[in-house]
Amino acid sequence: MSSIDQPTWRSIEEKEGDVSVQPFVDREFQDGASVLDEGVSRRTFLKMMGASLALAGVSGCGMVRRPKQFIHPYAVAPEGVVPGESIHYATAMAIGHHVTGLLIESHEGRPTKVEGNPLHPHSGGAAGVWHQASVLGLYDPDRLQKPTFKKEVSTQALYLDWLSSRLTDAAGDEGASMLVVSEALASPTSHRLLAEFQSAFPKAMVVMADPFGADRQVGALRAMTGSSVVPMPRYESIDCLVSVGADFLGVSPDALRATRAFALRRQPEHVRGMNRLYVLESHYSLTGTKADHRFRLKPSDLERALVQLARELLARAGGSGLLQSVVGSLPVKKVLPQAVVSAMASDLLSPNRTSALVAGDEQSPFVHGLVYAINGLLGANGNTIDYYRFPSAEFATSDAIRLGESGLKAAVAAMASGVIKTAVLLGGNPVYATPGDMGFAQALSKVPHTVHLTHYHNETSAACGWVLPRSHYLESWGDAKALDNTVSIVQPLIEPMGLSVSDVSFLASLLSDATAFPSDLDAVKATFQGSGSAKDTVWRQWLRDGVVSKGTPTDVPVPTTFPFTPTPVSRSGLEVVFYPDYKVLDGRFSNNGWLQELPDPISKLTWDNAAYISSFTARTLGVKTGDMMALSAGGRHVDTVVMVQPGAADGCIALVGGYGRTVDGRVGQGRGFNVYPLRQTGRSFVSGATVSPLGRTYVLATTQQHGSMEERDLAKQVTVTEWDENPHFAHKKHAFPLTSSWKELAYDEGNQWGLAIDLSKCTGCNACLIACQSENNIPIVGKDQVANGREMHWIRLDRYFVGSVDEPEVRHQPMTCLQCENAPCEQVCPVSATVHSKEGLNDMVYNRCIGTKYCSNNCPVKVRRFNFLDYHQRNPQSVAKRRQHLFDYMREPDPSVQKQFNPEVTVRMRGVMEKCTYCVQRISKGRIRAKNESRALLDGEIKSACMQTCPADAIVFGDIRDPKSRVAHMKSNRRNYAILEELHLKARTTYLASISNPNPQLVKES
């Protein structure tokens, strides 16, 4: 058909009927268009599909792709929760009898950080090392998860059946065959339940004891006065204080309250001048480091020195009858020079000055009694020392309820005699932590039916039939009454992590015959029924504040008798004193990695304990630091390692409890040496000990090897007189002007952050270190790595000895990144991984750091920490990754521990450098909050973790451009100085030199 007749045409040629275009017209697809060829053969098709599937499998095996992770929003959002925002809840932590109110920061239902509760008198906003580290203990994967019976997993229902039959048996003889041994509890509800148990089973024995605690003091005062009271010195009001072996600033769980109050009175700028502290002690404690005068005395000499002082005071002031009769009958042995004793006595008796003595918990009843009497003479009792009813005594109304070591002794006697058929153990670790001569383990083995409520599998639970997991305080309902009778409710932050039971539920189950554990919340509410808790608003207010009621002091009890004598000692041999550890206390925290790696504040020892000996005694014994020795007394011996401690008392060995665990979690097992076997019942110290070297050495991992300042002016301290004569002693005159060759940045806009640390207030307690570790996801590295100087703490406490080896002074200096405006580290990083922000912070950029470590070499204060290895993966509690990811290795922290990580801070991998950031995440948070609320930042609104937790309020952070800020005020203080100022670092962190207040009469002596 001719194309002319077609209605459409594509070209003129077609229209005109040009034949040459016909092929183009006819064909639908022109040359060059792709043509479907034969098609794929079946074989080829199968080959291709098979290969594709195989390749798909390769990519799907997960080796190369990043693992898939999901973000789940709330289906039903809890009220008031904004994901990403943290919420603080108030609760309280009890360590033995000592209670501290806390605010816990919670992220999406997980408690991640502990802070102090400013409303609680035992906190005032501060938290100590144990409180800060407790959050790690909550997530400890080594905690018991399920009830076990005879080492096999069982159920709560079966336990309650068992309990029911035991209680039925016990009912038959009014409970004579039943024994309850509890660790010291501060909970009024627990006390009430124990009292109810006692009345239900009048012949049952109830014992409450801790290896170290207030029991000895309370017992001594009760023996003297008939009342169970505990003294609470008001350190903020005491002008002249003598500590008789009292480490009130250090290892005592009461240290938070004491440090805050003491620091207030210690201020060199105080209107009444500085206070004065005398310390008499047997080994170097933190309190000793703040002493104006320190006397090192072995324990028997400590008692004699106290008698000397009492005599002198009586001679000058005239006697109270009791004291006169006591002291007059005692033999005189001068252990302190007369000049010292008279200077102390006249100081104590100065008119218009308040003075007091404080006795350490571990001192003998004789010391406690004498101190009480002297305080009466000085007029301190009821004045600067308040006395409160001892909370545990409230329920111990009958003789059957026993407290302290004597209670344990009675319990052991009962068990050994075969009378006890059922032993209920609540917490504690009496098989491990009781004195060696008590024989608790043998006695317990005679009891056929036993149950232990415990956090961890330990030596005691290994000897018991039923072992029940115990709830952590962060996952229990409860209450707590502090020694000053402040009452708080303990509220949980999270559901129990395993099948654990809280103390209150456990005790309640002893009274009821239920098939399930009674609710602890109900029990607590029942305790407060009378006090208006029926009203919901009141209850909520208590929970919100963290304080139910404050305590009031009781009347000062009158001493009626003095039934004590100086502790008898053997003529030869050494004396041995026992102290709770600054880190693991009596052993209850031994599975906490943060605490194990925390350097002991004086010896800087980690992961172990050592026997502290003075250098003179060490030379006499022929041992030196690192030598192993066997220490024997009373027919028993312990092996331990020697550490020479400058300032320890001669003729005396100081042992630290809580180590040498044989049954513990992965972190705590096998660290250090168990010293409890050497302890003797009823004695505060042991005498007549002998030493035999074992001929081998032991590696001690310390974080600081060198104790001397080498005449470098680093931690400055002068006496008050020197300060008066030379007010500007802290400012160094430089040989050359500190200027730069180039124009320096002015930093005169916006917020400029700075930090000031008052060395006069700092006691070296290390709370800041654990707070920083908790806030910034800092890993622990283990003993071997610490021994090679690789600990990762961003803040460290440098501890310098000044003076002679035998009688040194100690200076503490917290050291973090100084955030230098002229930072040496920033100049030398080749990849600009460390840069300076507009607000004056030295920023560390982890993802840019390749790890040349030049910045650390150039840092004059060596505060940078390098991740030499993947420490989170090497943690003893790490687990294999569920999904392996190439190049990201095979292990990760335990998923439970990961819940503790602060989500606002990166977790660093190996090969990168890290350091203090002034808690930049908190600065950002504060800035964002202020911006959202369209206002300026307030001074004190942003607190770095170290500042927030410091009990002495020694660390102050803020905006140095704001002349009204606290930090600017501190920096304008005459005592303010910058460390290594001649290097022109222009550091944002400066120090306030510490001032000491020695007795002018004694200055010539010492």
Place this chain on the structure above:
Amino acid sequence: MSVMVDDPSVRTPLVLGGHTFASVSDAVCAPVEQKAPKWWVASFAVALSLLALLLAMLSKLVWTGVGVWGLNNPVMWGWDLVGFVFWVGIGHAGTLISAILFLFRQKWRTSINRFAEAMTIFAVMCAGIYIAFHVGRVWVAYYLFPIPNSMAMWVNFRSPLMWDVFAVSTYFTISLLFWYVGLIPDLATLRDRAVTKTRKIWYGIFAMGWRGANRHWQHYERAYLILAALSTPLVLSVHSIVSFDFAVSQLPGWHTTIFPPYFVAGAIFSGFAMVVTLMIIARKLFKLESFMTMHHLETMNKIILATGTMVGYAYAMEFFIAWYSGNPYESFAFVNRAFGPYAWAYWTMISCNVIFPQLFWFKKIRRSIPAMFVISIIVNIGMWFERFVITATSLHRDFLPSSWFYYSPTWVEVCQFIGSFGLFLTFFLLFLKYLPMIAISEVKAIMPEADPHHHGGDHV
């Protein structure tokens, strides 16, 4: 036919044994063309196993982390930086012989320059390995290079480590080019003499079509001169920059202006010692004593003596200034070096570097092969210890005594160092076997026969 030169108007003959052009080619190409001798095979096996050791140590390092070394806080640089500076320093001898002596028209350089330059290249490779792998995250070591990246970041040009990146890579590149350009006529010789097809092809490729034409020689001479001129400043600058790694920091014991000349002198010192050590072995085993003569060795020993004395002067000056300055940190750093925990290293360094080389004042010792062999090894040991003393003693005790700590290496660091010798030796042995270790054309150029006015010589 070695002649004691008392009359300076008569120059010591540089090529002994009555060689002609033909016999020179034969003698130098002989090791390349003959079958590998048994001792070469045995040494190569040892070198390969040490190289394997190095690779194993590097794998362990990258897999586990820098923690396998003994580094700690405060000593964050130890055997790694010491190894780096050690190897980079050794390289400087080659460049000095090749470039500076060329510009000074020192004819005696011709029989040792190829050998020394090869040593330089392989030493810089070892140094490169050290500097690349000492970082904590090797897989992002490319951040060191100023290449466009997703972080929109330049590198920090103020950092001496960044200068190192440029200096060492420049040094390696230029040395390689210089060495290669000089090799071209000799590769052509080998190509022309080659018997097997493989050799013809490979030598042919690398000879780049050299025909010995006039224009070729012109291009060659010019290129050689330019590269020599480029390399000359590198001799002084590269090790000065390496010294800035230390000098630019403010650590007492590091922060001193004497470091650049002190390090350069030390580098030349250790480099020449290494050349002497290797040369004594190679000339004997390959029977090339007529080219690498006693005169060459003696001259090199004189340079070792001169630079050793400079290094000794620098030690004394450092000590003096540390005292004179009145800076307590600086004085302490030096007193600590001599009498502190690392005194053993310090006195090793002093005896090896200051005392032993002074023996070269005596002609008898200068010309005694066993003596110079021993002394050259002692010098290298001493120079390793010098870098170690500088790095470790300054770091381990600096401003704050609370940070003072001791550093000792782990077996991984020690094995890595031994293994780096494996890397060096592997390549060096391959060089000895497959390339002419003496610059044939250059040696010919300084023989009497090369002079057109030489009696009895060919002249074209």
